[in-house]
Amino acid sequence: MVTLEIENLRANSGASEMTLFSRQGRIIASSSVNPGDILPSLPDEHIWLQLRQNAEYVALAPIHEEELMIRVIVTVKAREPQYLQALYPCL
Numbered sequence: 001m002v003t004l005e006i007e008n009l010r011a012n013s014g015a016s017e018m019t020l021f022s023r024q025g026r027i028i029a030s031s032s033v034n035p036g037d038i039l040p041s042l043p044d045e046h047i048w049l050q051l052r053q054n055a056e057y058v059a060l061a062p063i064h065e066e067e068l069m070i071r072v073i074v075t076v077k078a079r080e081p082q083y084l085q086a087l088y089p090c091l
Contacts, residue, residue, distance in 0.1 A: 007031040015086040016069065017041060023081050041087060043073065051075075051083060063087065 002020065010018035010031040019030040019040040025048060030040040041063050043051070051057045051073055061071040070088040075081055 002029040003031070005029075010086070013086060015088050017085075017087040019085045020076070021083040021085065023083075025083075028082065040085070041069075041071075043071075043085065047071075047073070060090070061087070 006018050006020055006029045016034075017030070017032045017037070017040055020028040022028055027040065032040065041061070047057055055075040057071070057073040059071055060068050063069045068090045070090060071085065072088070073083055073085045076084050
């Protein structure tokens with residue numbers, strides 16, 4: 001059910017990729033416009049540290065060869081905090 005909601009949210013927001021992470025950084029659900037992407041783009045430790053301090057993160061991120069994306073991560077308030085990451089193409 002969460003995967004379908006992430007798919008719909010990604011499609012409606014115009015994101016290329018959307019991933020829901022647990023507080024520990026485990027992937028809960030993910031959706032991508034590219035079905036060949038088996039694993040989503042993962043935030044590095046620096047990003048996780050910033051996210052835990054500020055509850056949100058926005059930056060330009062190199063994703064593939066010479067391709068920049070806008071990476072947005074926000075805290076989702078739930079029983080246990082979760083993090084929603086969206087990657088948007090730079091136009």
